[in-house]
Amino acid sequence: MFNRRAFLAASAASVALAAAGPGLAADASAQTPAGGKAAADLNHLLDVFFQEDLRRSPEGATMAGMDTGTLAGLRGKLDDRSDAGRKANDAATADQLRRLRGIDRKALTGIDAVNYDSVDYVLTDAMETATRFPFGSGGSPYVLCQLAGAYQSIPNFLDVHHPVEGKADADAYLARLEAFASALDTETAQFKRDAAEGILAADFMLDTTLTQLRALRVDVAQSGLVSSLAKRAAAKGLGDAYGAEAAKVYTDKVGPALDRQIAAVAAGRAKATHDAGVWHIKDGAAWYAQGLKSSTTTTLSPDEVHQIGLDQAREIGARLDTLLKAQGLSQGTVAERIKALRARPESTYPNTDAGKAQLVADLQVKLDDMVSRLPRMFRDLPKAKARVQRVPTAIEAGAPLAYYESPPLEGDRVGTIYFNLHDTAEWPKWSLPSTLYHEGIPGHHLQGCLAQETPGIPLYRANMFFSGYGEGWALYAEQLADELGMYDADPLGRIGYLKFLLFRAGRCVIDTGMHHKRWTREQAVDYMVNLTGDAPTAMTREVDRYCAWPGQACSYKIGHTMWNRLRDEAKAALGAKFDIKDFHQVGLNSGAVPLDVLQTMMGDYIARVKRG
Known part of the structure; x- marks a missing residue:
């Protein structure tokens, strides 16, 4: 959405920073926390971590609107994708974890304990992933595919997020454009190394990757990378020189780097298989288990997630059946009737x-x-x-x-x-x-x-x-x-809501199906078409997304299930003392947390209300 929704690696603070919002939280280090010295030390340390991660992620700093003042130098840089940069990030993460654990967790309570546990979870997960799986990028096991790679993210980043208000910004754009060429070559080299070890996306994913790369590799006169700066610089009265400079960087450096990446991906495509699931790559089964854990922030096994999807799809389908009949749609499967509803002019x-x-x-x-x-x-x-x-x-x-x-x-x-x-x-x-x-x-x-x-x-x-908390909350928000009665006068809107709920349950089935049970791409597409009534082309795009980000698609329904389970438990335990406003306040006012931490928070809330 990122956009967030872009930002699926919850284990990386820099990625979360890229989806940052208005930042109105008070500077915790300037307060005197009720938890005493341990809490004060923690809040100060987290402020330090924030600044460290800003400096490690120039792209995140720009997207957060914080590449100004003492951080203005970040505006001319991109994130370091080199081997040395990855090692430095891993070392920094390990050092942050070491410093965090230097604080006495037992001395923390309330929001301070939640802060500690959440950060510990993030840093531990990041270290486990980096140590066990030194390949891929962010939430994907592949450094290059249709949804991963600098080629896929940087052009839009430069056009949409990099500001051009004056000469300094235009100079910084040129510096970043030149750095883009280096980032392409870095990832091309990694792609070759990964492919040599059997870490290669499926053939259909690389077909789309090549299509996107070739669309980016156009004549300099048609390049959006060039025209974005040229138009914006001219609009600010900076003349035509910046357009000419960008054209030179594109011709001399970016274009050739794109050519090298296209050639490498084409060579990889010739060796790729049609296997959709991550199981087919080196350490793929272990990667999926870790990816599922990272995305859902639970310890549910692939088989458990698969069964949750099947069970909930069955229950939601029964609810839709009743509502569709009320609209005069009683013939055919639920999917066929939804398709008929969609076809109405x-x-x-x-x-x-x-x-x-x-x-x-x-x-x-x-x-x-x-x-x-x-x-x-x-x-x-x-x-x-x-x-x-x-x-x-x-x-x-x-x-x-x-x-x-x-x-x-x-x-x-x-x-x-x-x-x-x-x-x-x-x-x-x-x-x-x-x-x-x-x-x-x-x-x-x-x-x-x-x-x-x-x-x-x-x-x-x-x-x-x-993802488990945030996407789970968003689904719970639906x-x-x-x-709240938004569909009381809109029965078709309620059908739409349940149809999307059904879709999320299906995601759990096909994600685990492909990556754990070795379903084919075609099996996954057929399952979703027959479940939801959506077009095969749309479901093919969705399935391909899940191939690129294994495990993430499960986070929506697993998170939604957890929010409902915790609310039901609170209602049962508190009876007349249960207040939905209190439940939501506890769940939201500590910020996003792993679902395991959310369970602990809700248990503490129930105990607190019971004590009176």
Whole structure:
């Protein structure tokens, strides 16, 4: 969404930083924590970690709006993807873990204990992954595939996130453009080494990778890497010189580096297999177990996750069956009836600029309505506002269907929920609301902004993202929208909500199916088409995504299941003393945490209420 949603490696603080929001949490080191010296030492240490990670991630600093002042020099750099850079990051992580464990955990209570446990989890997981699996990139076992690699992220980063307000920014863009060529060569070399050890993405993934690389490797006159700087520099009165300089860097360095990467990937493609699951690579089974643990922040086995998906798909399908019959759709499977519902002409907005503008306006009305209902279930609401916008037309072709972009740490404190409206036929009206609530309010926007606005949470912690917690919350937020009555006058919207819930259950089935049970890509696509009624082309794109990020797709439904389980346990234990506002306050006002830590927090909450 990143956007966050981009930022799936919860084990890396720099990635979480890239999805950072308004950063209103107080400087914890300036406070006197109730926990005494141990708490004060911890809060100071986490502030130090935050600054260290900023310096280690220039891209994250820019995306967070913090590459200014004493950190202004970061604006002309990219993250260090070299072997030396990876080793330095690993060493820094190990050193942070050593310093953290120098603090007496037993002396901490409340939010301080939560902060310690969450950071310990992140650093330990990062070290385990780096030590056992010195390959891949972020949340992917592959340094290059259709969703991993500098080629895939840096062009958009430079165009969207790198500011060009004056000469210094334009010079920094040129420096980063030159560094992009080096990053390409670094990853090309790693790709070759990994491939030689049997760590190679599937043939269909590399086909898409080559298509994307070749689309990036255009004549200099058509290069967006060049035109982005040329247009913005000229608009700021800097003349045409920067466009010419960017063209020279592209011609002399970036283009040849792209050629070398294309050649390497093409050679790898010739040796690639059609095996979809990560099981087929060196140490693949162990990688998947670790990836599933990192994404869900639970110790559930692949078989357990698979069964949860099957069971919940069955239960949600039964609920949909009843609702579809109420709409006069009683013939065929649930998937066939959803497909029939999608085919109704009235189900979509006109695929025109006017139709798309109306879609955005209607969603903003729904979002504002949701905000007015929040006090029924929440004590604390974020100060940062949220808005709905369409994905810019220039990047529609390669952008996700929807995502959330949190406010920068400095400047404009408005979060944005983006909808890709390249073709409104991809967005039946009844499918829009649940996505709005997931990405925005009460989903990612509410959860992330509360974490950053709650006093006492150091910035290092406030900007962490755990997929099991965060995506689980966003899916639970879709459920809250139903419980708040948003679908009472919109029965088709409720069908859309349950359809997406069914889709998330299916993810657990096919992710574990491919990576653990050795399903083929085609088996996974067929399962999802027959489960949800979605088009094979759309499900093929989804399946390919899960091949690139093994385990991450399971985090949504596993996290949602955990939030509901903990709420049910609290209700059963507290009876009349249970208050949904208290439950949400406990769950949200300590920032994102591993699900194991969330369980401990809720257990403490129940015990506290029982004591009176």
